[in-house]
Amino acid sequence: MTPSTAERPQMPIEDFEDLVAVAPAHVRLEFVDGRVRTKDPLSVEDFEELERRAPETVRLEYINGKLEVKAMPDGNHSEIFWWLLEQCARHRPALRLHPERGVKTEAYRKGRAITDGFLVPKGHLRGHGNWSPSDGALMAVEITSHDRDTNQRDRIDKPVGYAEADIPVYLLIDRDNNTVVVYSEPKDGRYQQIVSHPWGTPVELPDPIGFTLDTEELKDYAD
Incomplete structure (x- = not known):
């Protein structure tokens, strides 16, 4: 940075x-x-x-x-979101990856986070207001922005908030380190598994998602 x-x-x-x-x-x-x-x-x-x-x-x-x-997304941020959306649609057409979705997080739903991506079954958001409960969600996604609060927000606070909300998978696309980090198996407010992958290598998304991301295209968006 x-x-x-x-x-x-x-x-x-x-x-x-x-x-x-x-x-x-x-x-x-x-x-x-x-x-x-x-x-x-x-x-x-x-x-x-x-x-x-x-x-x-x-x-x-x-x-x-x-x-x-x-932070407002820049062009590379938006391109990375669409790269992920296309792969989710191809591998899991019964699911939808919603951009910039407000979600109730943390213990007792006391947090309010705007996810860069929120993966849920089709129709899952029907009747929801500005802030969706985490129940039934499969994955929360954050794509880091180039601002000074990214480290605390995306790498420290949000993994805890999403784990406390029992979201099965948290996917962090880290533009500062050119890595994709997969957090899974939430338990007692922490993700038990954290695996980091450099851009360009296959990234396996565990159940309940269950497919492998091709991350070669991410190299095009290295800042």
């Missing part, structure tokens, strides 16, 4: 000001060192109200009881 990437703020100051303008009166926000923070503890209910009011250019998550901002 380059120094310029490490110092990239979560959002432009203009987006922060727009968010402040629509925030509930009792939710006090501040912009510190390029990050959005709340001045007071934030409940999940207050988070959901803030997220409903947020401008469409701002994507908010609630991770470990804290407000987080999810």
